[in-house]
Amino acid sequence: MSVDDDRPLLSTRGLTKYYGNRIGCADVSFDLYEGEVLAIVGESGSGKSTLLSLLANELAPTCGTVLYRMRDGETRDLATLSESERRLLLRTDWGFVRQDAREGLRMGVSAGGNVGERLMAVGSRHYGRIRATAGDWLQRVEIDTARIDDTPRSFSGGMRQRLQIARNLVTGPRLVFMDEPTSGLDVSVQARLLDLVRSLVREMGLAVIIVTHDLAVARLLSHRIMVMRAGHVIEAGLADQVLDDPREAYTQLLVSSVLAA
């Protein structure tokens, strides 16, 4: 893992979102460093998906800031990015793996086209090279390259998620957001996917912010965990510490329920 800068990659302060008078999430602050995996856990409705959308600049916060250290080393306030800078960031330095693959993929476009899209969006105009790179990536996410011209419609749930990962990682991003990437998959398929994500994260030195309701996923992947409840972060710390020695009663409940399951 090469971390050549000791400043945080992403840094947020006082991040807050109200929907009318209902709290989406309130006063969230943390730093994320390169190569670090942060899991945001909580029940549905706890505000974790809202937080992820705010961090990924998909939703405008009511107040608070998100700073990001760009590839050129300059740290920028995401709220001040122009639309074209935002889009460039989204398809080069960031990835976003959706819970529902249909939102993260173009279902009518072949697997190769799905992976190649980012390359073409940043100016690649050589069919052969685009296709070769797409083929490489399909292999890396364990999809048979014979399927390169098939659309994801004919793929299983686990394959679709792996294709999403390939599509996002092909431009070598430094930060990937993941929103419940394993939910809805069979347990054995989940395990294989998590294994893949873990090895890719390690190989590429990715920073990841992953939202999950599944503490087992958090335990397997993350270095740090943030527990959310009713829009607030109620507990945060190193993964082992939070899971093995939870301070908050609510976290204890969450942890015990996963053990019971």
Next chain:
Amino acid sequence: MSAAETGPTHGYNFAYLDEQTKRMIRRAILKAVAIPGYQVPFASREMPMPYGWGTGGVQVTAAIIGRCDTLKVIDQGSDDTTNAVSIRKFFAKTAGVATTTHTAEATIIQTRHRIPEHTLKAGQILVYQVPIPEPLRFLEPRETETRRLHALKDYGLMQVKLYEDIARHGHIATTYAYPVEVAGRYVMDPSPIPKFDNPKMNMSEALQLFGAGREKRIYAVPPHTNVRSLDFEDHPFRVQQFATPCALCGAEGVYLDEVVLDDRGGRMFVCSDTDFCEERRAQGFTGTMSPDWKGEGANGGRQANER
């Protein structure tokens, strides 16, 4: 109305539209010329012909035509197709201008689906009738989104479409309305001309104006502007080739129409540009199906297409 043949129709302004409207359209045209390939919204008027039948082209022509202009109208390359006749008559009636079928004589050529074979010259204006001006429309149906994509020069999606074509068919399967990049900036729909005609748009001496009436857009390619058909480095843009020359005038390197002769598979190929074909025949060129066919080599090996 017997005056119809000689002068403008009674009760209507010169060339049908009122001057206010023409001015509005000319302002849109000027903006379009200033930003090559950019689709300028304009307050398209209801015209006395149906939407989709050339209302955009007719409005552009009406806005730029003057009493000294000579107008040519073609549809599918031909001056004699019903819609071309109808539009030519419309201007003969409402503007009383001279009309012609000869490309070289025309100052304004309104067209649907073709670019004439004769290379256009400085001072000529080619007005295209456009059904769907948005090249990204079938990839992204939303106007708000396509405008944003143009603004950000975000054309990855278009390239994905071409990628898919090659992956599926081994080559790009778009044969007409083939997207082009204009002056290195905007991706533009050249209207449903066959891609065979795309190269004629590049660095043309003539001004090219595009009118889409139903969709309320005008765009332009000024003279001497780079027009590049989208492609891949390793799958460069190519136009279709015809196996035989024109059966009437022997022209090669021109776009041909297929004519079904009988129900036993009899076919012949003739020039789509009827004026071009007639001129050649008048000059003595012959093809295999012409009455005075002089046999192979009769045309002295001279290339039909002087371009």
Next chain:
Amino acid sequence: MYVAVKGGEAAIDNAHTLLAHTRRGAPEVPEITPAQIAGQLTLAAERVMAEGSLYDPALAALAIKQARGDLVEAIFLVRAFRTTLPRFGQSVPLDTSAMAIERRISATYKDLPGGQVLGPTFDYTHRLIDFLLEAGAEVPEPARADAGDAVVAPRVTDLLDGESLIERETRADDAPAPDITREPMEFPASRDQRLQVLARGDEGFLLALGYSTQRGYGRTHPFVGEIRFGEVAVEFVPEELGFPVPLGNVRLTECQMVNQFTGSADKPPQFTRGYGLVFGQGERKAMAMSLVDRALRAHEFGEESGAPAQDEEFVLSHCDNVQATGFVEHLKLPHYVDFQAELELVRRMRAEYAAREERVEEEARE
């Protein structure tokens, strides 16, 4: 030898003559007059005025005659005429509360000031073919209210407004309303632009969209606050005079739909409005328009959206029947240049396919 097809011009002229002949129909039947159409097929003429967006009953009737009763074609004729008319300016907003009411019903109140006035309606007729009409039977005189009993009928929405139960409609500024026939509309559109597009939109299309909201594709919980139909005075302020002068009367149908709204963080629960207004007696259209207007406001109220009727670009881009019919029918224009290009491609691809098959077979044999 082959001679290229010629004679487009003569063919067109002949077709027009034949059309005129067919329009006239059997010569032993008396020719229909525009006055008969305007007076007896009034609803057809009024629909043509509404969607042609030009208030001129005589012209609409003539257009119907010319179009052989094809209303979309008649609308097209009226539009093409309208486009050549100069625009003077904009009238003073019509005051529909001062309407000379011929019909006025409310579904939200049993009785209300001004009463329920049924007027000339099909609503309670049994849909039995009336063979007496064929014979041309005399019609009885309608009952008439005493003259001088001017009906005062405040709009239902104004009654609700008195209690602040319904959102207030106020213009944000005094700027002149945009005219979608003179300035290009861009998305997202303003509500006044939307209403203009809907007012001239196709009745059938809006009816289907309005219906879809009732079946769950973008529910709006509507009540007919009021439908009213009658004559309203049109006034205009000439610049040189500075005060309004009457231009005449127009017959209008107005529908105000009252819709549920549960409130949000910055707005208390309140009824909201969907609005429909058309020339002539066009109740179905006015109702459908008000349903679609309300559906298109889903974003404004932060409601869940995604249904076709809530999709502004989808609705506004496709509701104009003159545009729609033109583009659909243009498919009958020649497309042989493009088709030629496709032919060539399909032939080439078929040849490639056959070659591939052959290779596979050969390999199999080996």
